[in-house]
Amino acid sequence: MITGKTLTEYARLVLKIGVNLQKGQGLEIICPVEKREVAHALAEEAYKVGAKIVQVRWHDEIIDKIKYTYADIDALTEVPKWYVDSKNYLVKNGFCYIAVAADDPAAFKDVPSEKIAAAAKARAKALKKFSDEVMSNGLRWCVVSVPTLAWAKQVFPDSKNPEEALSEAIEKTMRLDYPDPTSEWQKHIETLERRANFLNSARFEYLIFENSLGTNLKVGLADEHLWLSAKEIAKDGKYFVANMPTEEVFTAPHRLKVDGVLKSAMPLCENGQIIDGFTITFKKGKIVDFNAEKGYETLKHLIETDDGTMRLGEVALIGKNSPIAKSGILFYNTLFDENASCHLAIGKAYPTTVKNGDKLSPKELKEKGLNDSAEHVDFMIGTSDLSVIGIKKDGSKFVLFKDGEWAI
Ligand code: ZN
Numbered sequence: 001m002i003t004g005k006t007l008t009e010y011a012r013l014v015l016k017i018g019v020n021l022q023k024g025q026g027l028e029i030i031c032p033v034e035k036r037e038v039a040h041a042l043a044e045e046a047y048k049v050g051a052k053i054v055q056v057r058w059h060d061e062i063i064d065k066i067k068y069t070y071a072d073i074d075a076l077t078e079v080p081k082w083y084v085d086s087k088n089y090l091v092k093n094g095f096c097y098i099a100v101a102a103d104d105p106a107a108f109k110d111v112p113s114e115k116i117a118a119a120a121k122a123r124a125k126a127l128k129k130f131s132d133e134v135m136s137n138g139l140r141w142c143v144v145s146v147p148t149l150a151w152a153k154q155v156f157p158d159s160k161n162p163e164e165a166l167s168e169a170i171e172k173t174m175r176l177d178y179p180d181p182t183s184e185w186q187k188h189i190e191t192l193e194r195r196a197n198f199l200n201s202a203r204f205e206y207l208i209f210e211n212s213l214g215t216n217l218k219v220g221l222a223d224e225h226l227w228l229s230a231k232e233i234a235k236d237g238k239y240f241v242a243n244m245p246t247e248e249v250f251t252a253p254h255r256l257k258v259d260g261v262l263k264s265a266m267p268l269c270e271n272g273q274i275i276d277g278f279t280i281t282f283k284k285g286k287i288v289d290f291n292a293e294k295g296y297e298t299l300k301h302l303i304e305t306d307d308g309t310m311r312l313g314e315v316a317l318i319g320k321n322s323p324i325a326k327s328g329i330l331f332y333n334t335l336f337d338e339n340a341s342c343h344l345a346i347g348k349a350y351p352t353t354v355k356n357g358d359k360l361s362p363k364e365l366k367e368k369g370l371n372d373s374a375e376h377v378d379f380m381i382g383t384s385d386l387s388v389i390g391i392k393k394d395g396s397k398f399v400l401f402k403d404g405e406w407a408i
């Protein structure tokens with residue numbers, strides 16, 4: 001269980017490898033109310049390494065559900081200025097932030113999806129400036145997780161102690177079961193970097209994804225794209241790891257060069273609602289058709305958010321032997337599930353996935369092929385028989401993935 005000594009170790013790991021908190025720096029923690037001991041541990045360890053101030057923003061899904069149920073849509077789409085300012089304040093004042101993501105995947109299953117979509121859209125629009133900063137590494141941030149009971153029950157419905165079971169699974173993905181988790185993370189980061197370096201020197205123009213599920217997709221890569229992995233550099237020159245766990249090597253697709261069909265390989269939880277068994281068809285980068293066995297309305301709202309949610313903003317490669325994939329657990333949480341399978345994201349591309357991207361204007365980024373949007377939502381397409389072929393400008397082909405695993 002992530003308590004006691006393990007929780008202290010967890011907090012230290014997230015502060016050191018995750019946000020790389022520096023002396024004199026402010027820290028914001030977003031944490032579910034029922035997991036207050038996690039915020040306590042993070043705050044205490046942060047002060048011990050010299051944090052200037054630690055502030056906590058409590059997250060309460062039940063309050064959110066009550067709000068979505070009773071408040072009308074006008075009220076739900078009003079984003080107060082103080083809230084937007086409080087987010088921009090973090091960037092202006094050099095804070096880093098840790099988000100503890102532990103949502104109940106079915107939290108809002110009875111709430112009309114129009115309400116949730118409208119609120120999410122208004123929030124994304126109001127926070128565009130902040131999310132642009134986050135995505136171009138204007139501050140150091142890290143998303144981590146701990147089990148909550150409601151979520152654990154969804155993942156382990158038959159377990160006598162679902163929270164304990166989920167806790168154990170998370171500890172493994174965080175490499176907390178090793179005697180020295182920090183040095184394990186450093187080794188892991190190096191392996192991912194080796195693959196990113198290979199892809200960066202290969203300079204593929206297209207990737208072709210194919211499997212028996214029906215995915216047959218040609219994904220053009222952005223001009224001067226860069227493959228990134230766990231360790232990223234913030235604008236202040238300091239390293240950080242934005243997701244813990246992370247197993248991916250990722251870059252930006254070209255917004256105009258995606259053609260073919262993809263089939264989802266795992267369910268996607270979007271704002272407390274589940275989308276499953278979906279198919280999306282692309283033509284010249286744009287979504288021209290889509291369908292879903294479950295959560296069609298939620299998918300429709302997502303795709304119709306803005307111009308950018310009609311296109312892709314990320315392509316990520318993950319082998320089927322990653323510890324998360326091997327666990328065989330469906331977490332119903334993108335932080336874990338995206339690390340079990342090759343994935344794509346609808347919406348904004350990370351400016352850092354092209355050369356000197358953090359210094360380019362929105363117009364220059366667009367010219368390189370980067371997509372822009374108020375949203376960025378990952379979904380999984382990797383299966384155990386997925387093949388990925390890289391094609392260079394001269395037409396030469398290279399097998400990157402065979403049967404769902406790295407071939408390099
Ligand atoms: Zn990703």
Ligand code: ZN
Nearest residue numbers: 314345377378
């Ligand atoms: Zn993503």
